Amino acid sequence: MAASSAPLHIFSIVTRIDDASKKKVEFVELELGSQRQEVLRGSGKDKELSAKFDHAIHSVGTVYHSAVTTEQASLWVHCQHHSMGVLPWKSIVKFPLDRQDILSDIVDQDVHEMTRKKMKMTVVITISDSVHTRQLQPTSSDILEICPRFRLLVIGKTGVGKSSLIHQAFKIDEVVKLTKLHVSGHSRGVADINREFVAPQNRRFVLHDSEGFEAGDTGSFAAAKEFIGCRRNMPALKDKIHAVWLCLSIPHSDGRLLESGVKEFLELRKEILGNIPVIVVFTKHDVLLDTLELEAIDLEDCYGTALENLKRDKLNNLCIKPLTDAAGSDVLHAAVSTKNGYENTVRELIDLTTTNVEKFVASEAALAMMIAQRVDISLKIKASIAIGEKRYWRGLASSMDFAGFTMKDCLSVIHKDVIDVWNFNDPHDHLASSKFQELILNDLDKEEFPNTAGSFKFGLSVVGAIIGIMTPLAAPFLPIVAPIAAGVVMAKWVYDIYQQTNITLRRMMAYIVDLTCIMQIAFLLAPTGPISRRVIKIAIKAYDEAGKSSVHSAIHSHVPLTRSGGDDALEEIVKLIQRHSIKAEEVQDLRTKIGPHMVGLQLDEEW
Structure with missing residues (x-):
């Protein structure tokens, strides 16, 4: 040309x-x-x-x-x-x-x-x-150029549970081994706060580790203060510290929560940190709760609401009151446990961090946190919508962005925006492959869909579909048959130049919602990764059975071929994604229901 x-x-x-x-x-x-x-x-x-x-x-x-x-x-x-x-x-x-x-x-x-x-x-x-x-630039690339990684400083004594917390929040298996490599050779046993820890399993997250501030130890406090000051003065957002987690073990009944160094840091936090949010993290919350439940067995009237009140009061007396007495009522705090069954506590910490980073640091840093974290599916959906609303999902029917480009160009840039947000451990780039796009494009032009507009639970429908797919297989080694003929080539229409027609609008809306729903199912199946083609095909097939008809039927009703317009496409996309979303509080229960059927998901296979 x-x-x-x-x-x-x-x-x-x-x-x-x-x-x-x-x-x-x-x-x-x-x-x-x-x-x-x-x-x-x-x-x-x-x-x-x-x-x-x-x-x-x-x-x-x-x-x-x-x-x-x-x-x-x-x-x-x-x-x-x-x-x-x-x-x-x-x-x-x-x-x-x-x-x-x-x-x-x-x-x-x-x-x-x-x-x-x-x-x-x-x-x-x-x-x-x-x-x-003449290039379409993904919105995610623009944001990640400003802030490619979420930069977190974690402060806490050895044994407080920092490594387990980072593993749970960001799904980094090697965090314990690799953080030990970041110990300074000059100060035995003291982490080098200036060293950056970036795990190959999650390139969107960078960790700085600091020892806790024990009584009489002025070195760690001074190093942390100097490091934070240096990072605050760096001009680029990507080089600044975006948040601080100050990790403290919940003490026993007669124990002390705050060492003198920690208390001084909290008293001077605004001077040291400026607008950088610091969250005090009370770790190993499960130990406190388990102890109280054992003690409650001997108390006949301590069950149900009474037991919950006892747990709340104990946490308040041991942690929250001493903290607010020393640092004021405005200090942010969260009690967490990394044990099974307490996933909501880590999710609440992630949400608290993200909210305050967006409020006090920058929206790009908050989006980087949503992308880096791997515990809250709701934040992934929120980030997908936020990035989509910034550019390509807005005004799809009359988009000047796409003039002169093929439909393949348009769908590819939207595809990259979505998969960047979900940030799977995908070393072989399966999610970025043309084969994956071909599978999503299957049935995009199908006209007849059953009307499934009634209320339903998307998560439960997905689990039922996954169990139905996996149960007939005699062994995890049998390949998954995707809902498309093997070796199919990209649909011919994707090479046509973008045109402002309702069938084009239908295709683009369906592609966005389909891909976002498939990412949710993959998140359910592969919490740690690396993601395999087997997982991707199961996710596509489960969506095909659990939600695709509902989505496409709604889009066809919203955009009839005989009607002009469609400027409210963004609103409809968001509504469909939210209706076909897996709730954060459902994830662990749904994974439990899938249970033994998740065996063999890491095995890879051909498309």
Whole structure:
């Protein structure tokens, strides 16, 4: 495809009104062919409006099946006029964007500023005809460029349970072995806080480890303070500390919670940390609860609500009250256990951390945490929606983002956004493969789906489907037959140029919801990974039986072929994902129900 026939790429738009004019800019629209899209919005008091787009808008010349169609392109500036003694009135100034006129301005530059003046108004458009700009950029890549890893500092004495907690939250099997390699050779037994621990099983997480602040030990306290100060002064978000977990063992009835060094750190936390959230983590909560339950056996009236009140009061007396007395009532805290049956405690810690990182640090760091953590399925769904809403899921029916690109390009960039969020341990890139995409595309154009709009529990339906798939197999070594013929090639329509039709909208909506649901089922089946093609095929087949008909039927009802529009596609996508979601509190129970049927899931097999 010649550069002269390729779409032009708009990177930014600026509108200015002469100071002497009585006009004010209200908003600016970009017209491409038969569609208009608002690209700038003012307050009614602005002489200048500007916007820099996350990636280029592809416009003006669009290629359909290798034939060039030159679209009518214009910029429409909507103005409001104010004069003394006269009611305000509105006007519209049109700036035609003629392709040949623009190309005559572009000489040897990849990116060019085009300036047009009319009626005391100036429009400056940054535009390019370079083949190097013709790429769809995943939203996840933009975010991960700013903050590629969630950076956590964990402080606590040896034996407090730091390694178990990190393993539970981020599913890093080698955390105990590898953190020992980060012990400084100069100070025996003291972790080197400056060393970065990044496990190959989870590249989206980086750990810094610090010893606890014991009485009389000023070295660890000073090292932590210096390290945090250094990281706070680093300009890039990716290099800063995003959160601190201060881990303390729940003491016995006569034990002390806070050493003098810990107390000093908490008293000075705002001076040391600034806005970095610190969460005090009371570890081994299960030991306290088990002890109280054993003691309660001898108390005839201590059961049910009374026992729960006793547990709450004991935790308050041993931990929360001493903490708030020393550090104030605003200190964040959570009681956790890494034992089976207490998964909700780690999930609550992750949620508390994410909420405060988003509030006090940056939204990109909070998204990095959602991506890095592997314990809360609800946060994965939330992150998928958050990234989708930022760009490609919004305005699917009239998207200027996709003009000039094939459907394969469009679906591939959406695919990458979703799988990046779920952050599976996938050393062989099975989830990024074209074969996986082929399996998802199966039945995307099927017209007849049973009406399954009644209420149902998606998680339970998935478990029933998984058990039904696995039970007939005589051994875990028998291959899973995916719901598609082996060796099938990508559907021909994915090589067509994106067009604004309802069938295109259906396909894209279905692909987004299908992929997100399949990721949920894989999360249920492979909590630690590495993910195998066997797991992927089971997830696809289980979704095919448990939820696909409901999703596709709803999409077909929402987007009938005879109806135009579809600007509310994003709202429908989110609604369908939420309706077909596995709840965080259900995950462990559902895994238990699957139980022995999960044998052999790590074995790989051909597609």
